[in-house]
Amino acid sequence: MSRGLVRGAAVAVLVSGLAACGGGQGGGQGDGQGGGSKELTFWMYQDRTPQAGQVMEKVRQDFEKANPGVTVKLVKIPKDDYNTKLGSAVASKSAPDAGILDQPLVSKYALDGTIKEVPAGLIDEADYYKGALDTNRAGGKLYGLPQDQTTVxxxxxxxxxxxxxxxxxxxxxxxxxxxxxxxxxxxxxxxxxxxxxxxxxxxxxxxxxxxxxxxxxxxxxxxxxxxxxxxxxxxxxxxxxxxxxxxxxxxxxxxxxxxxxxxxxxxxxxxxxxxxxxxxxxxxxxxxxxxxxIGGEDSVVFATGKNQDLAWKWLAFLSDAANNGAVADAFGGFPVHLKAQVVAGGPEQAAFLEQLKVAHARPAVPxxxxxxxxxxxxxxxxxxxxxxxxxxxxxxxxxxxxxxxxxxx
Amino acid sequence: MTAPVLERVAAGPGRRARRRPGPRRRDHLTGWLLIAPALAYFLVFLLYPALSALYYSFTDWNLRAEANWVGLANYADLLFDDVKYPHFWKSVSVTLQYTLIAVPLTLVSALVQALLLNAVRRGANLFRLLLFLPVVTAEAAVGAIWRWLYDPQYGLINTLLGLVGIPGQNWLNTPELVIPALAFIAAWQCGISMIIYLAGLKGVPATIQEAAVIDGAGPWQRFWRVTFPMLRPTTFYLLVTGVIAALQVFGLVYVIFSGNGRSVTGGPEQSGLTYVLHLYLFAFRYDAMGAACAMSFILLVFIMIVTALQFRFVRQEAA
CATH class of the missing domain: 3.40.190.10 (Periplasmic binding protein-like II)
Structure with a gap:
């Protein structure tokens, strides 16, 4: 084996390594933009149970059926790493179209201008539990939709x-x-x-x-x-x-x-x-x-997203009367939509639901x-x-x- | 491919010397390529992050938005503004107290264990394994076990103290007892120091010990006048590395105070809020990465000063 061959191989390995790195970042972005089809990326916590995964998969398919030409990509991230990953994605301008956001973070992201305000007319606020909806407010404006809620x-x-x-x-x-x-x-x-x-x-x-x-x-x-x-x-x-x-x-x-x-x-x-x-x-x-x-998960649309209207539609779909019962249960909490069907649980459920009707969001201070x-x-x-x-x-x-x-x- | 490459390198200089004693630029290139992986690792994963952290320590970066240059404001606020950072000095004091208690305790416990192991004739391997076990046990398990041991109702520690008539304590919930309780766990986890002491003990020449015996020295005198002075380089090494590790203690306090999925705010009245835990909270819970980076550089400078002082004032040669 000649010296040149060794060097050549080393260079080849380095170059292919770089190419692989580059490829990893580039993948998954481009497709779906053209030809009338749209791809929506939604970040969420990793499924708590296999059943929760099935629920999300079914809701995703229902949404795609109702919106021909739209593909929803669910990205599931372990809860412990979620905030850090999301923060870095936002910092590097590679945030998803929409995602789950921890309640106390809504006012911080709103302050930075990295999330969008809920468009007027998207939902009827009277349909939602007040406390849960209030967790999405910052400076009096609504910046997201709740997806599930919990309390003590x-x-x-x-x-x-x-x-x-x-x-x-x-x-x-x-x-x-x-x-x-x-x-x-x-x-x-x-x-x-x-x-x-x-x-x-x-x-x-x-x-x-x-x-x-x-x-x-x-x-x-x-x-x-x-x-x-x-x-x-x-x-x-x-x-x-x-x-x-x-x-x-x-x-x-x-x-x-x-x-x-x-x-x-x-x-x-x-x-x-x-x-x-x-x-x-x-x-x-x-x-x-x-x-x-009150505690639980909110969902927001990021300012860098290209399909914001569609993203809001998806979030409203998840939290509407028909889907939110199952979605909230998949996320591990109670529904935020007053008309959503609560997944039946133990005898203690009634007390938590009663408590949620009078629950107050924590102060919207960044x-x-x-x-x-x-x-x-x-x-x-x-x-x-x-x-x-x-x-x-x-x-x-x-x-x-x-x-x-x-x-x- | 590795073996031929190594052969090539080993054989290289000799053959080239015969063939072509001219410029060596091509060999430099090979050399650079060979160290490239390690160099790339160093540059990408160590030097670049460290320099970025230094840069971010002069900004108000919150992990999301654009970082704005704020000059020395983070450093000044950390040191002097107790509205923004009410527990900064508390965390310094907690860490210093912890270091002052944990390091000597660890050294003594490691040395005693090493002396015992050195004296044991049968089953030394078994004892070594048992004494080393705390080091290789997962930190989360260590935290859970010690929370039970320190439990005010069922804890084994209180039961043992009760046998000698000392009333049970609420160890992890009494501010004054938190640091000693944590230091005790650190001393229990002294396995690595123990192994290094053991190696040091094996290096004390038997001839000197024998000479001391002939001169009529008892076991106590032999320890203080022969063994301990001969171990001085080992002790110095363990002291320096032990202080550096103690100043950065994090995992232990994190697992001890994060039971039941609670948020970690550093134990009762911040009595367990160590420096790095405080730093971690600002970096990842309060979204103040800029300030957290500044904290890490303050710690770096402090560790360098403490280490330099130890090199200056602590005797390190064997005598």
């Missing part, structure tokens, strides 16, 4: 709490009774001052008729009485719910905490791993009005996740550990939030 509610151990409390007072009494009867059992697994606890907190504040931020997204309101009372409720509950018990692994499932706040995703796991636990689910107790918070994690969570924790009163902690947090967001109202 009160899980209660039927042996320890025969009838679920409806109000804050009943909740306190129920918790106190449980702990008085057995000092080794906590009344309630009180949320903590971490990102998750801070995410649940607004639902409680709304239950006292308050909100964290005003509707216009201009004023911090969580130093006002409703929020202070909500935090005080958690502080008071700790008397009948010592952390030493509830910080244990799965306190509710193990029967060490009589009540906890959690979502539908926990129900199958509990049923499977703790078949003997007799528990029920009820809407969150409230002070002056029933309320809760930096909300940071405020939630870095300001509100530590404030909750300092009140719960007794290092500050509820009022002090929230006043301090509200001041920090105003400075961070530059709101001086």
């Amino acid at each position: 509610a009160l899980f209660y151990n039927r042996k320890l709490v025969p009838t679920p409390p409806k109000t804050w007072d009943e909740l306190q009494q129920a918790a106190a009774r449980v702990h008085a009867a057995d000092a080794n059992v906590a009344g309630m697994n009180v949320p903590k001052g971490d990102g998750y606890g801070a995410w649940m907190f607004p639902g409680v504040v709304h239950g006292a008729g308050g909100q964290l931020v005003d509707d216009a997204g201009k004023k911090v309101l969580f130093d006002q009485p409703p929020a202070v009372e909500a935090l005080q409720l958690w502080v008071d509950l700790l008397q009948s719910s010592p952390r030493k018990i509830t910080d244990s692994d799965k306190p509710f499932e193990n029967g060490l905490a009589a009540m906890t706040i959690s979502g539908p995703w926990d129900v199958p796991t509990i049923r499977e791993q703790f078949p003997d636990l007799d528990f029920g689910v009820a809407p969150l107790p409230y002070k002056s009005e029933p309320a809760g918070n 930096q909300w996740i940071q405020v939630n994690d870095e300001i509100i969570a530590p404030a909750i924790e300092s009140a719960l550990t007794g290092k500050a009163t509820a009022q002090q902690a929230l006043t301090d947090a509200a001041g920090k939030t105003r400075s961070l967001l530059g709101w001086n109202g």
Whole structure:
């Protein structure tokens, strides 16, 4: 073998490697543009179950049948990598036509101008759950359509709490009774001052008729009485719910905490791993009005897309009365369309659906996740550990939030 | 194809010397081609990302929109603006405390394990395997197991403490106890340091030990006056690499505090918010990639200073 041959081979390998890289990026773009046929790319999370994949496949085919000449390409990405992948795609101007977008990201993308506003007349807003639709709003404008929604509610151990409390007072009494009867059992697994606890907190504040931020997204309101009372409720509950018990692994499932706040995703796991636990689910107790918070998947159209009208049509199709029942179930949540058929589930479903009717979207502030994690969570924790009163902690947090967001109202 | 290529290279210079002692440009080309894969890897996956990160540290990049040049604002805000970055200094302090506790604890635990292994006559392989196991166990499993061990209700640690009359603690939920609890896990995972110490121990000449015995030195004196000084280069190496690793601790805190699918905000009252966890949150949760890049360069400079100080002030030669 000559020296030249070695070099030639090395060069050939390098060149073909480069060509392969280039090819990978170029593929899948060009086709579908010409000849009246259109291709629509839709990014979504990887299927939770094989059945969910079948549902999406059927909806895709139905849409293609209803829109001759249109091909919909579903791109499924693992949930953990989704936001990063989508961010890089948007940064490199190779975003899909449409895609799923996590609720708190909608206002961020809207701020950047990387997603489009929902065209007037696409949907009738009255057909949708208000809370779910509101998760798509930023600055008062609608930037996407919800596809599924979920929420948290009160899980209660039927042996320890025969009838679920409806109000804050009943909740306190129920918790106190449980702990008085057995000092080794906590009344309630009180949320903590971490990102998750801070995410649940607004639902409680709304239950006292308050909100964290005003509707216009201009004023911090969580130093006002409703929020202070909500935090005080958690502080008071700790008397009948010592952390030493509830910080244990799965306190509710193990029967060490009589009540906890959690979502539908926990129900199958509990049923499977703790078949003997007799528990029920009820809407969150409230002070002056029933309320809760909301999570789930939204869907948006990206500004770089070439087939925006078609993309909106596809998103509306997914969330309409005929399809959203199955689609929402495939995504792991409840329908967002009021007339959609809910896929039948366990006895706890009614409580979650009732809760969703009164659920409130989190504030549409682009930096909300940071405020939630870095300001509100530590404030909750300092009140719960007794290092500050509820009022002090929230006043301090509200001041920090105003400075961070530059709101001086 | 590899073998002939290697033969060719090995045989090359001799034959060429006979045939054509002239310019060597063609050989340079072959050389470059041979190192091309490694060089390409270095340029594409190490140097280019590092330089881009340096560039982005001077921008407000959020991973999506155009990055705008902001000069030194990220660095200044991180260091001085506690409205924008309320927990930056907290994360520095958490990381320093962790390093100060975890590194000595790891070194002691590794050395003790290595001495024991060195003394064992039978079953050394089995013990070595068992002591090394924590290193090769998946981090997620380590996190789950230690959450159970530290459990305030059923935890084995509290049970053991109870036997000697110490009241049980709520380890991972008491701010003051979080760092010691994490450092203890790190010390348990000291297998790699242990293997390096073991290699160091094998390198201590038996003749010196024997001479010490003849001079009447007891086991304790032999350890402090012979073995330990002879291990000084090993200890120095482990100290330097251990400090660098501890300053970058991430996986452990992430798995310990991310149980039940919760968002990670760094444990009770941010007591477990280590520097790199804080950096990670800004990069991937709060969409502030520019600030996160700046944090990584602040860390880089800090690590370089700490390492230089260690080279300057810690004795490294065997004596």
